[in-house]
Amino acid sequence: xxxxxxxxxxxxxxxxxxxxxxxxxxxxxxxxxxxxxxxxxxxxxxxxxxxxxxxxxxxxxxxxxxxxxxxxxxxxxxxxxxxxxxxxxxxxxxxxxxxxxxxxxxx
Amino acid sequence: xxxxxxxxxxxxxxxxxxxxxxxxxxxxxxxxxxxxxxxxxxxxxxxxxxxxxxxxxxxxxxxxxxxxxxxxxxxxxxxxxxxxxxxxxxxxxxxxxxxxxxxxxxxxxxxxxxxxxxxxxxxxx
Numbered sequence: 202x203x204x205x206x207x208x209x210x211x212x213x214x215x216x217x218x219x220x221x222x223x224x225x226x227x228x229x230x231x232x233x234x235x236x237x238x239x240x241x242x243x244x245x246x247x248x249x250x251x252x253x254x255x256x257x258x259x260x261x262x263x264x265x266x267x268x269x270x271x272x273x274x275x276x277x278x279x280x281x282x283x284x285x286x287x288x289x290x291x292x293x294x295x296x297x298x299x300x301x302x303x304x305x306x307x308x
Numbered sequence: 309x310x311x312x313x314x315x316x317x318x319x320x321x322x323x324x325x326x327x328x329x330x331x332x333x334x335x336x337x338x339x340x341x342x343x344x345x346x347x348x349x350x351x352x353x354x355x356x357x358x359x360x361x362x363x364x365x366x367x368x369x370x371x372x373x374x375x376x377x378x379x380x381x382x383x384x385x386x387x388x389x390x391x392x393x394x395x396x397x398x399x400x401x402x403x404x405x406x407x408x409x410x411x412x413x414x415x416x417x418x419x420x421x422x423x424x425x426x427x428x429x430x431x432x433x
Contacts, residue, residue, distance in 0.1 A: 233416040237353075244402055244423040245353065250415045288353055290418065296368040297418025299353040 203227050203291050207300035213308040214284075220276040222303045224289035229269050233293035236265055236274045239302075240285045248287075249274065279305070310335035312403050312424035320397075320431050326390040330403030330424055333384070337361055341406030341417050342379055342386040346399040347426075354399075355418060358406055359386055366417070393431045400426040 204227035214220055224234065232252035237245035247256045249265035252272055262277040276283055284307055289300040316328035330342070344356040357367035359377040367375050371390065379386040390397060404420035406412075 233419075235415070235419040244426050246423070247419070247421050250419050250421070254414075256421065290353070290355075292416025292418030295366050295418065296370070297355045297416070299355070301352050 202296055203230065203294055203298055205289055205291055205298050205300040207287075207289055207303050209303060210301065211304040211306060213306050214279055215308045216279055216281055218279045220279055220283075220305065222274040222287050222289075224267075224272045224274070224300050226270045226272075226291055226293075230291045230293035232268050233291055234265070234267065234272050235290045235292060236263075237288045237290065238283075238285050239288065240282075245288065310405060310422050312405065312422060314401060314403050314424045314427040316401075316427060316429070318428055318430060320393055320429060321433050322394055322431055323392055326388070326393050326397060326429055326431070328388045328401055328403070328427065328429070329385050330387070331383075331385050332405075337379060337381055337384045337386065339408045339410075341366075341408075341412070342377075343404045343406045343418075343420050344377060344388045345402045345404055345420070345423075347402070348396075348399045356388065356401075358417065395431050398429065398431045400428050402426045 206225045208223045234252045236249040239245040253265045286302045286304045313331045338361045341358040343358040359365045359379045361379045374391045376389040403424040405422040
């Protein structure tokens with residue numbers, strides 16, 4: 202199985218901050234990488250697919266980059282509704298594994 | 309706009325079979341891969357598997373021996389059956405829509421864009 206490792210596991214941040222979350226794959230996955238946001242008690246929502254394509258309806262402050270094994274999710278200016286847990290997922294090879302999550306907390 | 313809704317028992321006894329159904333509304337079930345994902349209490353996300361209307365499936369090897377996913381075009385539903393459950397199968401189970409035959413080359417068959425709200429399944433006697 203491809204292992205997906207996110208860093209950091211948690212991050213204390215403030216509204217207006219620029220935030221970067223990293224995701225590393227244990228082998229080359231090209232750009233078959235998606236990012237999801239999950240608020241407490243809710244289903245995840247896809248933000249980014251294909252490593253850098255913004256899902257329709259998602260605010261433009263979210264962006265994704267990377268290819269191969271190293272990927273980044275960036276939130277340009279954190280809003281109150283962005284405090285949530287973020288997961289990366291590879292869709293290159295079955296089983297399609299997720300990272301362990303990065304929880305954004307209010308500082 | 310496509311919506312998904314999971315249904316099924318919230319409590320299953322150990323060694324029995326967990327059965328869930330996902331009803332797809334607002335769109336056809338014929339063009340996409342239909343996926344199940346679960347999340348154990350306080351844990352991350354685990355991809356379970358997907359089915360296609362043609363009958364093809366792809367399962368997580370960790371569950372493959374106990375798992376069946378099927379798609380019913382006539383009812384616009386897909387289902388999950390997991391046999392011989394244990395407490396380790398206690399989780400929130402999500403159904404989700406995967407890529408279509410037109411988009412899989414771009415996103416990969418594992419990526420999902422529409423999720424159900426999730427249903428909690430507890431395995432306990």
